[in-house]
Amino acid sequence: MKMIMAVVQDKDSALLSDELVEANVRATKLSSSGGFLRSGNTTFMIGVEDERVEEVLNIIKINCESREQYMTTPVNDLAMSSSMQYPIQVHVGGATVFVLPVESFHRF
Amino acid sequence: MKMIMAVVQDKDSALLSDELVEANVRATKLSSSGGFLRSGNTTFMIGVEDERVEEVLNIIKINCESREQYMTTPVNDLAMSSSMQYPIQVHVGGATVFVLPVESFHRF
Amino acid sequence: MKMIMAVVQDKDSALLSDELVEANVRATKLSSSGGFLRSGNTTFMIGVEDERVEEVLNIIKINCESREQYMTTPVNDLAMSSSMQYPIQVHVGGATVFVLPVESFHRF
Ligand code: NI
Ligand code: NI
Ligand code: NI
Numbered sequence: 001m002k003m004i005m006a007v008v009q010d011k012d013s014a015l016l017s018d019e020l021v022e023a024n025v026r027a028t029k030l031s032s033s034g035g036f037l038r039s040g041n042t043t044f045m046i047g048v049e050d051e052r053v054e055e056v057l058n059i060i061k062i063n064c065e066s067r068e069q070y071m072t073t074p075v076n077d078l079a080m081s082s083s084m085q086y087p088i089q090v091h092v093g094g095a096t097v098f099v100l101p102v103e104s105f106h107r108f
Numbered sequence: 109m110k111m112i113m114a115v116v117q118d119k120d121s122a123l124l125s126d127e128l129v130e131a132n133v134r135a136t137k138l139s140s141s142g143g144f145l146r147s148g149n150t151t152f153m154i155g156v157e158d159e160r161v162e163e164v165l166n167i168i169k170i171n172c173e174s175r176e177q178y179m180t181t182p183v184n185d186l187a188m189s190s191s192m193q194y195p196i197q198v199h200v201g202g203a204t205v206f207v208l209p210v211e212s213f214h215r216f
Numbered sequence: 217m218k219m220i221m222a223v224v225q226d227k228d229s230a231l232l233s234d235e236l237v238e239a240n241v242r243a244t245k246l247s248s249s250g251g252f253l254r255s256g257n258t259t260f261m262i263g264v265e266d267e268r269v270e271e272v273l274n275i276i277k278i279n280c281e282s283r284e285q286y287m288t289t290p291v292n293d294l295a296m297s298s299s300m301q302y303p304i305q306v307h308v309g310g311a312t313v314f315v316l317p318v319e320s321f322h323r324f
Binding site: 096098 | 217219242244245246247261263316317318319320321322323324
C-alpha cells in the first residue's frame with residue numbers, strides 16, 4: 001500500500017475525481033491553497049496498492065499535466081483608439097505528486 | 109513516532125476528537141471532502157509514539173466503525189392513499205486509516 | 217526528497233509562507249483546525265530535498281517558535297470602582313513538525 005499526495009489545480013480537480021472513481025481508486029480531497037501551484041488548488045490523498053502506483057500516476061499526469069492554452073483578452077490599444085482582442089498564451093494545470101510509504105492500512 | 113491519517117465521517121468527528129484528548133493523543137483536523145467515505149468527512153492527522161499505535165487505532169475503531177442504523181422516513185403510499193412511515197436501514201460511519209512512518213518529529 | 221508536515225498557528229502562517237518562498241522552498245497549505253495547537257492553525261505540506269531538511273526546520277523554528285507575549289487587557293476592578301489595564305503574559309506560536317520519508321516525487 002502507498003499513499004499518494006497529489007496537489008492539482010482546482011480546474012482539473014473534478015475531472016481527476018471522475019477518472020479515479022472510474023478506475024476504482026479511492027481518494028479523499030483536502031482543501032489546500034497557494035504554494036506549489038498558482039491559484040486555487042486541491043490536494044488528493046489517494047490510497048493505492050503498490051502494483052497500481054504507476055497506473056494512478058498516469059491518471060494524474062493525463063488529467064492534470066501542465067499545458068499551454070490560448071486565452072483571448074480584450075486589450076485597450078490607445079494608439080489605435082480602439083478596443084482589440086489579442087490571444088495570449090497561458091500555462092494551466094500541473095501537478096506536484098508525492099508517493100509515501102505506508103506501514104499499515106485499516107478500514108473500520 | 110508514527111503519523112496516523114484517519115478519514116472519518118463528520119458525524120463521528122466530534123466524538124473522536126474528545127476521545128483522543130481524553131487519551132492524551134495529539135491530533136489536528138484537516139478539512140476534507142468526498143472520496144473514501146460518502147458525504148462530509150474529516151481527516152485526522154495524529155502523531156503518536158510507536159507503542160501507542162494499536163491503542164489509537166482502537167479508539168478510532170470504537171468511535172467511527174461502520175454500522176447500521178434504522179432511520180424512519182415518511183413514505184407516500186399512493187395505493188393506500190395515506191402517509192405511512194417505514195424504518196429503513198442505512199450505513200453510517202466508517203474510517204479509512206493510514207499509518208505512516210515518520211523520520212523525525214519536532215516541536216518548536 | 218522528504219515531505220515535511222508542519223502545523224503552525226494562523227498568526228505565523230503568512231510570515232512562514234514568505235520566508236519559504238524567499239528560500240525557494242515549495243509548500244502548499246492545508247486548512248486545518250484544533251488539536252496540536254490552540255486556536256486556528258494551518259498545516260504546511262513542504263517538499264524538500266534531503267540535504268535541505270535542516271534548513272527548512274530552522275526556518276519553521278525561527279518564524280513559528282512558541283514564545284511569550286505581553287497583552288494588555290482592560291480589567292474592571294470593582295474594588296477600585298475604576299477601569300484599569302493589566303499586562304498579562306500569553307503563549308503564542310509553536311509548531312508541530314513531522315518529517316516523512318518519500319518514495320518518489322513527480323511533477324507533471
Ligand atoms: Ni474516463
Ligand atoms: Ni470517553
Ligand atoms: Ni526574510
